[in-house]
Amino acid sequence: MELIFRQRLDRPDKLGRAAIFGDLHWAGGHRWKMPTGVKVLPAHWQPTKTKRIHTSAENSAQLNLRLTRLLTAVQGVFTTAEGQGKPEASVTQAELEAALAAVGAGSQRRAKQVQAEAIAAADAPMKDTAPWAEFEVRWRAENEHLLADSYLRMYRQVVSSLTEFDPKLRLATLTRERLAQYVAWLFADGKRESTVQRHYIFLRECQRMAGRVVPKWLGKFTVRQGRSPALRRVEVLALAAATDLPTDLLAERDAFLLQLLLLLRDVDLRALKPHHVSAHDLPGHGPTLCVELYQQKTSEPVLVPLPPAAAAIWQRYGGQLNLPTQQERNRRLKVLGQAVGLEREFVEVIFAGKNRSEQVHPMWQVLTTHTARHSGAGLLVLGSEGDQTLKEIALGHVSASVYGYDTLERYGPRLLDAWAAALGSLAVAEPAQLTSA
Numbered sequence: 482m483e484l485i486f487r488q489r490l491d492r493p494d495k496l497g498r499a500a501i502f503g504d505l506h507w508a509g510g511h512r513w514k515m516p517t518g519v520k521v522l523p524a525h526w527q528p529t530k531t532k533r534i535h536t537s538a539e540n541s542a543q544l545n546l547r548l549t550r551l552l553t554a555v556q557g558v559f560t561t562a563e564g565q566g567k568p569e570a571s572v573t574q575a576e577l578e579a580a581l582a583a584v585g586a587g588s589q590r591r592a593k594q595v596q597a598e599a600i601a602a603a604d605a606p607m608k609d610t611a612p613w614a615e616f617e618v619r620w621r622a623e624n625e626h627l628l629a630d631s632y633l634r635m636y637r638q639v640v641s642s643l644t645e646f647d648p649k650l651r652l653a654t655l656t657r658e659r660l661a662q663y664v665a666w667l668f669a670d671g672k673r674e675s676t677v678q679r680h681y682i683f684l685r686e687c688q689r690m691a692g693r694v695v696p697k698w699l700g701k702f703t704v705r706q707g708r709s710p711a712l713r714r715v716e717v718l719a720l721a722a723a724t725d726l727p728t729d730l731l732a733e734r735d736a737f738l739l740q741l742l743l744l745l746r747d748v749d750l751r752a753l754k755p756h757h758v759s760a761h762d763l764p765g766h767g768p769t770l771c772v773e774l775y776q777q778k779t780s781e782p783v784l785v786p787l788p789p790a791a792a793a794i795w796q797r798y799g800g801q802l803n804l805p806t807q808q809e810r811n812r813r814l815k816v817l818g819q820a821v822g823l824e825r826e827f828v829e830v831i832f833a834g835k836n837r838s839e840q841v842h843p844m845w846q847v848l849t850t851h852t853a854r855h856s857g858a859g860l861l862v863l864g865s866e867g868d869q870t871l872k873e874i875a876l877g878h879v880s881a882s883v884y885g886y887d888t889l890e891r892y893g894p895r896l897l898d899a900w901a902a903a904l905g906s907l908a909v910a911e912p913a914q915l916t917s918a
Contacts, residue, residue, distance in 0.1 A: 488526045744876050758773075860900075
């Protein structure tokens with residue numbers, strides 16, 4: 482069993498306090514992000530010390546005592562199991578929750594969960610003649626604490642499409658033939674296979690909520706995807722060297738490069754705050770700025786060092802990027818790419834049912850905020866001589882790899898070395914308009 486208390490920095494309250502949770506792992510591959518009910522300012526959190534909350538924090542003594550009681554309660558559950566001759570893997574989350582409730586922690590959250598489960602049980606199964614919107618409300622209630630808002634919004638669009646296709650269509654009247662007609666209608670409307678996949682997922686969830694067995698014809702929908710646009714090394718260097726541009730495009734250039742070097746999604750770049758970046762001593766590199774945050778889409782942690790060029794951008798703006806909307810960012814990127822001369826042809830492959838089409842565009846025309854993440858991943862693989870694991874770590878796909886600062890000391894230097902090999906001593910031009918701002 483291993484329990485480490487961590488602070489979740491992506492959702493501070495109005496006073497700037499961030500929640501503390503227990504990251505608990507035990508035998509059998511079990512993991513639980515344990516609630517503690519404790520919130521403190523990031524500056525007051527000192528996880529490596531016995532008194533994890535600094536004495537300057539309000540009610541620090543009571544909060545530290547609460548964390549100690551939680552740790553003792555958790556250890557007690559595993560000690561009891563050991564005394565009874567049970568394997569560690571036999572311990573359940575329910576037993577741990579009961580132990581926390583006994584010491585006055587976690588009971589409120591558990592009570593809300595029990596209440597939600599009771600409400601869900603009272604409503605299940607839903608009628609298969611219910612409107613799609615009612616299924617979406619139920620599904621959202623089950624998943625809103627797990628999924629990002631942007632992901633949840635996609636399924637409102639699914640409901641809108643179902644209603645537009647046939648206002649009278651219900652789960653009870655959905656047949657294999659009707660589904661085929663609906664999918665054909667989606668493709669005719671210009672929807673791609675990745676979009677149609679979401680419709681399949683939602684319809685399977687509706688079957689579950691109605692207590693019905695999912696038919697085979699509503700099984701997994703295979704999506705074919707073309708290659709995503711990504712910049713090459715020479716194109717990234719051209720962006721970094723650009724100076725004779727309007728202020729808004731120079732600011733977008735810096736945001737794009739920072740996103741590329743940290744392999745972040747647009748939503749995670751927007752979530753970055755000054756307290757997410759702090760210095761860590763990395764072997765062979767000394768004190769290095771590192772970013773630590775939880776991804777909005779997956780809620781998985783990211784803990785990676787900032788390459789020198791990224792650190793320079795971060796410090797230039799003081800951790801305040803002031804990004805416009807994603808739509809505006811995508812517009813600026815296209816103007817920026819054209820101004821820098823990113824004219825290389827990119828062949829976009831589009832799959833829609835039986836149809837496969839290709840469209841040839843200049844690279845500047847297909848630039849989006851997501852191009853930064855794809856470009857960074859490709860360059861990192863290049864710089865690391867094909868190390869796919871290192872790429873997955875940087876992308877935040879391998880949650881176990883970001884478990885603990887000792888692990889950062891192992892893979893952090895490798896990330897910095899890979900970036901240096903891929904881009905050399907990348908220097909981002911610093912125009913006078915930005916330095917004087």
